[in-house]
Amino acid sequence: MLVATLGGMVSANAADDLLQGFTISGHFDYYYMFDLGKPSTVAGSNLRQFDVTPNQFGFAAFELDLARKATATNPFGITANFLLGKNADIIAANEPAGQNSSKLIQQLYVTYAVPKSDTTVDFGKFLSWIGYEGTDSSANDNYSRSFLYTLGQPIYHMGLRGTTTVAKNVTGSLYLVNGWNEVQDSNGGKSYGATIGLTPSTKTAVTFNYYGGQEGSAGLNGSGFTSAGARTVNLGDFIATYQVSSAIKLAVNADYADAKGFDATTGGKWSGVAAYVTDQFSSKLSGSIRAETVSDPDGIRGMGFAARYNSLTGTLTWNTSKDSMFRLEARYDKSNAAVFNADNNTPKDNRTTITLSHVLKF
Numbered sequence: 001m002l003v004a005t006l007g008g009m010v011s012a013n014a015a016d017d018l019l020q021g022f023t024i025s026g027h028f029d030y031y032y033m034f035d036l037g038k039p040s041t042v043a044g045s046n047l048r049q050f051d052v053t054p055n056q057f058g059f060a061a062f063e064l065d066l067a068r069k070a071t072a073t074n075p076f077g078i079t080a081n082f083l084l085g086k087n088a089d090i091i092a093a094n095e096p097a098g099q100n101s102s103k104l105i106q107q108l109y110v111t112y113a114v115p116k117s118d119t120t121v122d123f124g125k126f127l128s129w130i131g132y133e134g135t136d137s138s139a140n141d142n143y144s145r146s147f148l149y150t151l152g153q154p155i156y157h158m159g160l161r162g163t164t165t166v167a168k169n170v171t172g173s174l175y176l177v178n179g180w181n182e183v184q185d186s187n188g189g190k191s192y193g194a195t196i197g198l199t200p201s202t203k204t205a206v207t208f209n210y211y212g213g214q215e216g217s218a219g220l221n222g223s224g225f226t227s228a229g230a231r232t233v234n235l236g237d238f239i240a241t242y243q244v245s246s247a248i249k250l251a252v253n254a255d256y257a258d259a260k261g262f263d264a265t266t267g268g269k270w271s272g273v274a275a276y277v278t279d280q281f282s283s284k285l286s287g288s289i290r291a292e293t294v295s296d297p298d299g300i301r302g303m304g305f306a307a308r309y310n311s312l313t314g315t316l317t318w319n320t321s322k323d324s325m326f327r328l329e330a331r332y333d334k335s336n337a338a339v340f341n342a343d344n345n346t347p348k349d350n351r352t353t354i355t356l357s358h359v360l361k362f
Helices: 004-016 086-091 149-152
Strands: 024-033 058-067 075-083 105-113 122-126 156-167 171-179 191-201 203-213 230-243 248-261 266-282 286-296 307-321 325-336 350-361
Touching: 004 266, 058 086, 075 086, 149 248, 149 266, 149 286, 149 307, 156 191
Parallel strands: none
Antiparallel strands: 024 058, 024 350, 058 075, 075 105, 105 122, 122 156, 156 171, 171 191, 191 203, 203 230, 230 248, 248 266, 266 286, 286 307, 307 325, 325 350
């Protein structure tokens, strides 16, 4: 008994030493979504990023986050986000290395803080710099992700990222990565990007992002094209936020992308814009409205044929405590084509969903 007790103490001390300097956090995300179109359980609610299981309880994510900041005495930092749940399956569904190769690792990168400067260099797997929304629902204005995020933007990359202050209120970043949603590159070419972030006032922030490179190969991959083949992609991404008052925030995200096919691969364009209004009614209650439209005139991002996707989403957020967030969301989707899964396997041109979600943080 004494030996076992001492062994447990040693193990606990070793664990404390190993995690010294790290912060540990995370969250649990689950929801119930009612799709009035009543699609089959197998087909699910299509053209949605994560909330794809209708008329049943959905386990979206359990995320464990570990981070150690780079300091003057130790310029190397580490960020690790481990992910379980349906979201992990969806994010890694088309990873060239295989779905199970790294799906449990949402982010894992090392940061080097260049001494006597505010420049940092990251290496590893990290979430994309493109877009206003992200994988963590609690950090977004709405629970569901926009069509713009779902159809037009990457989620993660593997490679290098460098960030520095360019001038007063101006930051810049450069990126060199394997590709669009690729830990393992699906072709021989690298992808690249840049960010310029401006904060002209305490109320206003503007970000210009670029992403480019050769994406895709003979097999389908994480770049999200509706047909196989390699294409040269150029994507411009614009984000702006304005804090009207202490309670009201406005935001907009706009994208334009061109994908030029080669080796007999068809190319095309896509574009979209999403606008957001958030009102903090009280310390615990807020409401957000998102309106958006996404155009896929060449059918390379959505259903394989030309279509426009529109959506209006309203979300009420109730923070019962600093660690608990409940959300009630109503969303109406509309297209100029019959694209949404519905009852009797008969697609419709519109869809209404109502979702109740809960995120518990620790």
